[in-house]
Amino acid sequence: MQIADNGKGIPDEDKPHIFEMFYTANNEITDSKRSLGLGLALCKSIINAHGGKIMVYDNEPKGAIFDFTVPAEEVEIHE
Numbered sequence: 001m002q003i004a005d006n007g008k009g010i011p012d013e014d015k016p017h018i019f020e021m022f023y024t025a026n027n028e029i030t031d032s033k034r035s036l037g038l039g040l041a042l043c044k045s046i047i048n049a050h051g052g053k054i055m056v057y058d059n060e061p062k063g064a065i066f067d068f069t070v071p072a073e074e075v076e077i078h079e
Contacts, residue, residue, distance in 0.1 A: 006063040015056055019044040043068075 010018060014025040021041040043066075047054045052070035059065045 001069070002065055002067045004059045004063060004065040006059065009058060009062050010056060010064050018056060019054065 010025060014023075017023045018025060019040050020037075022037040023041075024035045024037040044054050047068050047070060050070045052068055054066060054068040057065045057067060
């Protein structure tokens with residue numbers, strides 16, 4: 001699955017860190033609030049817990065694309 005935007009994008013030097021807890025790429029205030037740097041770290045934790053992966057790419061001409069996978073498998077229900 002992919003989620004894309006056409007915002008300012010993510011600088012290459014920040015990409016290795018954006019999934020770390022409390023990492024904020026800049027100190028800009030967005031939507032009248034300052035980021036805590038938890039959103040992408042939580043996304044990565046949830047996706048990893050389910051055996052998936054999350055990656056970020058540039059969205060040309062501007063913005064970012066977040067690509068993630070979560071394996072699907074059949075679940076047995078024991079009643």
